[in-house]
Amino acid sequence: MSKMHVKFTLNGEEVEGLAEPRTLLIHFLRENLRITGPHIGCETSHCGACTVDMDGKSVKSCTVFVAQANGADVTTIEGLTNPDGTLSVIQEMFREHHGLQCGYCTPGMITRVHRLLQEHPSPTEEDVRFGIAGNLCRCTGYQNIVKAVLAAADQLNAQKEAAE
């Protein structure tokens, strides 16, 4: 099958490559670019393990063709760590509140939360539960994820206030 040229911004850097038109974004990220943070859980867009941020929206990269990402601004879990290599507030709160166990859903979950907290900077518990309902976790029962997200929101808001 002939290949097409794709080019997009990934975690702040330009990337490009050749891919069959049918190539899914998740496979291009994982296999061509070796960005292995986003995982494959179901390939039917139910589980959210492959969640990435594309042009300011959470998308499930198992149901996006890489062709659709052409020219887009894509962020994965790899782009969410602080520039100095330390854990971001959200990452740190997941650790602090035991919001992960096997770690398989975690990159997608944190990437989703990164966007959720921009959509809802001060979410209620219900907002959080609704906001992450597209990301399945088999280990935690979500209780500690919810706790982590609420704690992260508090911290980010406090940081924002301090900066103002």
Added chain:
Amino acid sequence: MKDEVTSTEERRENLKGMGCARKRVEDVRFTQGKGNYVDDIKMDGMLFGDFVRSPYAHARVTSINKEAALAIPGVVAVLTAEDLAPLGLHWMPTLAGDKQMVLADGKVLFQGQEVAFVVANDRYAASDGVEAVEVDYEDLPVVTDPFKALEPDAPVLREDLEGQTEGAHGPRKHHNHIFTWEQGDEAATEQVMSTADVVAEEMVYYHRTHPNPLETCGCVASMDKVTGKLTLYGTFQAPHAIRTIVSLISSIPEHKIRVVSPDIGGGFGNKVGAYSGYVCSVVASIVTGKPVKWVEDKMDNLMSTAFARDYWMKGKIAATKEGKITGLHCHVIGDHGGFDACADPTKFPAGFFNICTGSYDIPTAYLSVDGVYTNKAPGGVAYRCSFRVTEAAYFIERMIEVLAIKLDMDSAELRRINFIKKEQFPYQSALGWEYDSGDYHTAWDKALEAVDYKALRAEQAQRIEDFKAGKTRKLMGVGLSFFTEIVGAGPVKNCDILGLGMFDSCEIRIHPTGSAIARLGTISQGQGHATAFAQIIASEIGIPADDITLEEGDTDTAPYGLGTYGSRSMPVAGAATAMASRKIKAKAQMIAAYLLEVHDDDVEFDVDRFAVKGNPERFKTMKEIAFAAYNQAIPGVEPGLEAVSYYDPPNMTYPFGAYICVMELDVDTGEHEIRKFYALDDCGTRVNPMIIEGQVHGGATEGYAIAMGQEIAYDEMGNHKTATLMDFFVPTAMETPTYQTDFTVTPSPHHPIGAKGVGESPNVGSVPAFSNAVHDAFRAFGLVQSHMPHDHWRVWRIADELGLHG
């Protein structure tokens, strides 16, 4: 080094040892997407394998044509049973003493069965190849009901076994019969039943479901033709056992095989067994000389890779009219699918189902289990459960409720008067187990008080009045569950898998500068082993947990162990960790005594050091001792500071717990709302309370899914109806309840640190709590038994059948 002026308490805290809610070391990688799961592995020239699967549940395979597939660009090879037969690998042994087709050998026995293995340059080409393989089938009569499978004229499923009247576990009574397993005293139990004041009888079905870890099963097989060494990376819950099995079935010498379990994205029993994908990948790597990756997709996983449960449990429970239980009778029909691929210890074809007397002092009991073949996927694995303990706990906790209805008693009280008493431990059960320890009454009282049980019952009585008066359409259920698990398999004298004793192991090496590496025979799948096991070593030896690296899963470096499932890591490998630590400590004591110029017996351990008895100012820290072990010639003491322990547990451990669920049910829609879920666990000594709580949340959520909607369902043609996450219920954050956790501590008397294991308790204990809540809501209207899962439609149907829709 003597500049420390910290207090004993500060020194202890510095260790982050047992009992501390230590933050997980794994999370630094996982939160950044830096885990290393099997699908993350990419090797030069790596090929990708994918299966052609049967669309039929029972059919003859009359021909397979590979030509069109081989013509597709990128397709390298297509393997069929014919290709594997010369190697003797078209069939493989199962862990249950049966054998299973690796690729369809003349026929298929379930929908989704592996028929051919396509190997290609990438996953897209492999998928194209799968589409292009032409297979002709001749369909055969299908049987998906295990009772029908045992009828005299039922179709013969396993033609390979025709005429074989003896199976791996004794006589076979029928061409679709696998085994009969009996425990207890049948005659005495019949006698009790025939003379009892009250006998309650019920069929309790624990439906078929699936562990469904988020990460499916997969592997990368890489045969190095130069060295003749096979490296097999995979999602293995038991890497050493896989190495031995691969060696036995492939004839590759065991030292030429390295099995590596990298990070695993959840296991829950799904990743214990050996699957066709592993065998085909190994063969494909040998044939092509290239690494071959096989990772199943979610549909493959749900259709073919190790279901769980599917037990039809017919119970009779006898009691005095005051409610003292006098006997229990249980007969199980176990639906094993097309092959018996359960992953139970060899001598236990129905796992530890004989824990089905539960937490109760039942003097007389009898159990028989018949395993049956049907045209469904093989498996029967322990889904977050120690070998059929979940089925057993569900059975007894339903039977208690059924008996309470018959006696017109409160079931909390019925439980209380039948609990094994604290002073009866160690307790010999009528079905053969020695319960090591327990304090059920204390736990039960604590639980009932925590939820204000009396007030709940008063509220429920009022609700029933209101419902009858037409003031509400919602009913309220209080679901009670008291469970005793049996985990930590197990003593080598009666527990083995394919002849491999179920001990486990830990090797610890202390480095000269006082930090350490430890390796275990287990493998974490999210349980936080690297965090928790280091805490045991920290407390035992006095080295900070942060200074200890913990490794698992590489058979070239880790000591032999039987892996992680059945809540066995803490009871068995945790014990090995403590014992290896104690060996090091004993040597450290000799070194300290030498350095302090006193007799060995004149020093004593103090948190992170050995001090001279009666003179705590004279001491050597573990750091100093470690350095001395490497730089001083000490008479009579070998250099170095390391130890290994292979721990054969003297008994199982018996964690227990009390779970209570308060549920609202809408009679007209069948919808439910979990108002409260209280979970008290007693897992003995608590190594990391944070991890324990996380395990309870997760296990209870799996239990919630199973009880309230999750199932693997087939139609009568054997079509799999629940093969995607659209149909197979996995709760999101929206449905999932919030849990209130609690605990008591009754240490195991035979475990070196008193720990019992907790990972599976919440799945075992929560399912009856959820299910009993549904039953309890309708008890006043005459409901005795209704099978799970209690999804909205089924709950609506209960209400309808009870005439509650007017």
